[in-house]
Amino acid sequence: MGLIKGNPTLTRYRVVDQLTDEFTEDFIGERLRKFAFIDIEKTSEESSLGWVELLNELSYDFQLGSFRFGPNYAFILRQDSRKLPPKILNRYYAVLENDFVKKIGRKPNSVKKKELKENLRQDLMRRCLLSTDLYEVAWLTTKNELWLAGAGEKLRANFEDLWLKTFGLTIRLLVPVTLALELVPPHRREDILELVPSLMDGK
């Protein structure tokens, strides 16, 4: 977590596209519901990624008022995932194959082996415990800014992909070069693009 509790690590974006009149609270709620988190507790799915409410990560109804905080919108990117170590799968498959040989009198052919392994994998996946990761998102509409309480390449890619699917708005990661291009007057932007490293040693 981060923005409500604890010490956040943040990734910062600029929302490049201007918000049109279409972006009412109703519309935003509808889009959040469309790409809300889907519970995979009772399935054999490996992972699920979607939006949940900021103040209740178990809820994804997005009723009016649950995602608007003053001039800002806020929600959580929730990712549930489970992992089945190959060692576990191989261990149980060896038992299954042994039973198959006893029953049929020969080893399964490659097609049967694939089928047995996939069924077993799904069965074991259902029994694996899920782990949940939550990343708060704050959308500061008055500043056209977006904060993700988390960092890392994979998280950024997942977030950017889901954000685009949900709202269709282009965002730009704020890193030194993009921040510099925003901070300097427009006539100095080319200078930023032409900069080369300078030596800062004591020689």
Add this chain to the structure above:
Amino acid sequence: MSREKKPQSHQPSLEELLEGMIFLDLWQDKMFLGQEFLTWLYLTSERDEHIFELENGMQVEAWFENSLQLTYGQGPNKRSVSITTPEDPRDPDWDEAYTALGNNKKVTKGTLKIKCEDRQFRLTLPHDTLSPQGLKFSTVKDTTESDDLGKAGKFLERIATTADLFSILEGLFNLFLSQRLTEAWEEEELPRLKEYLSKRK
């Protein structure tokens, strides 16, 4: 490159300027900007007793406390050194850092403390994003309130405080850029920093 360009009548928008550029290439190509900024911030802070006056007139105290990471080169030639000082955080022993800087390493990450009016922040600042990691606020208490109104209030308070921090970080970065983009960088600021560094090595 002309250092003092005059504004032209038509300036392309930022989106027009970036059109056709591959973001990751641009980010990688200008990665040195964050390193130079952190190096400048560290040396200037040590030299000027942690005080910075931002362009909006605001006075900010900023200094690196306890830990610094310095790096030379990129890819397989990359060499990094991490320095942690358990001493008095306001007066840590940075000898190793000065030696590393003298060997052309640049600051790539550090624990930064910022004081501005009644606000205090402690954060780790990496050069690649200049976005805070492990941000601690001194003016906003951690919420233990269970009701939604209390949580929402704290959330808004933390949003506002974080926005203040970003504004201070931008102010510091802008201060660096305003020197970096002028001839005074090569002619005045860089020699001053090098002189300070050679005295401390």
